[in-house]
Amino acid sequence: MSFWRSTFARCGLVLAVFLAGLGTCWADPRTSNLWWMPENAVQGGVYIDQLIYFILFLTGGVFVITQIVYIFFIVKYRARKGVPATYTHGNNRLEIIWTAIPTAIFIGLWGYSNHLWWDVLHSTPPANSLQVGVAAYQFGFSFQYPGADGKLGKAEASFVSNDNMFGNDPSDPDAKDNFSSSVLEIPVNRPVHIRLDSKDVIHGFYIPQFRIYQDIVPGRMIDWVWFTPTKIGKFQLACSQLCGSGHYNMKADIEVVSEADFEKWYQEKAKAVQPQPGAKLTSVTETKDQ
Numbered sequence: 001m002s003f004w005r006s007t008f009a010r011c012g013l014v015l016a017v018f019l020a021g022l023g024t025c026w027a028d029p030r031t032s033n034l035w036w037m038p039e040n041a042v043q044g045g046v047y048i049d050q051l052i053y054f055i056l057f058l059t060g061g062v063f064v065i066t067q068i069v070y071i072f073f074i075v076k077y078r079a080r081k082g083v084p085a086t087y088t089h090g091n092n093r094l095e096i097i098w099t100a101i102p103t104a105i106f107i108g109l110w111g112y113s114n115h116l117w118w119d120v121l122h123s124t125p126p127a128n129s130l131q132v133g134v135a136a137y138q139f140g141f142s143f144q145y146p147g148a149d150g151k152l153g154k155a156e157a158s159f160v161s162n163d164n165m166f167g168n169d170p171s172d173p174d175a176k177d178n179f180s181s182s183v184l185e186i187p188v189n190r191p192v193h194i195r196l197d198s199k200d201v202i203h204g205f206y207i208p209q210f211r212i213y214q215d216i217v218p219g220r221m222i223d224w225v226w227f228t229p230t231k232i233g234k235f236q237l238a239c240s241q242l243c244g245s246g247h248y249n250m251k252a253d254i255e256v257v258s259e260a261d262f263e264k265w266y267q268e269k270a271k272a273v274q275p276q277p278g279a280k281l282t283s284v285t286e287t288k289d290q
């Protein structure tokens with residue numbers, strides 16, 4: 001009896017020290033939702049959260065159980081005078097069980113996250129999506145909107161340069177009235193389809209509240225990311241790839257506004273770049289050639 005009492009007392013003590021230490025392990029700079037996921041402000045974000053919490057509780061539970069068993073065995077089978085050590089060569093049935101269960105869990109998680117990736121995140125953007133070009137560079141982001149015609153136009157990574165950050169195809173008339181912005185202004189509850197390109201190195205397009213993270217790779221146009229913001233408010237886009245000395249400050253403001261406010265902002269911006277009637281951007285060279 002005294003053996004069990006002392007064993008449990010020791011296990012309890014070790015566990016208490018461990019849990020007390022755990023409290024000091026949390027060093028999160030976030031100021032809200034400190035303990036759990038940041039606020040969810042995107043359609044479909046709840047599925048990502050469910051998966052993350054499922055994995056967290058599953059692995060957390062397994063961790064706690066294995067630590068309890070581990071500590072218990074350490075105490076129970078400690079070296080004692082007059083008690084010879086016992087040797088074991090394993091148990092095949094046990095080996096098969098504890099290999100098969102985690103394997104089945106991992107295959108299930110793979111299947112479910114694959115479904116999330118293809119059916120929720122990587123699906124075709126809806127036809128009414130707002131098209132926005134996103135150019136990343138050392139050290140900032142710039143955004144491009146389609147202008148009055150609502151078309152962003154063709155773009156290719158090979159066109160990306162200092163003068164053409166978004167890689168617009170110079171021969172495509174749809175791109176002529178595009179306008180740019182340093183803020184990602186988007187309407188609430190409308191799908192936003194973004195086209196990402198980088199001018200120099202690999203950057204990361206990361207918005208925790210939208211549950212989006214996509215690398216932006218130079219030499220590639222990445223056009224499969226889309227999302228539907230569900231909350232009006234200010235958010236921050238941050239670069240999540242260590243991209244150079246100014247990486248720590250590589251960010252951009254995101255403003256999710258009502259459809260009416262967005263329309264007003266968009267019309268004002270579009271009007272400012274509206275080409276004059278009859279005027280063409282290529283008219284100078286054309287006059288010279290004639």
Ligand SMILES: [Cu+2]
Pocket residue numbers: 137139202203204239240241242243247250
């Ligand atoms: Cu960066």
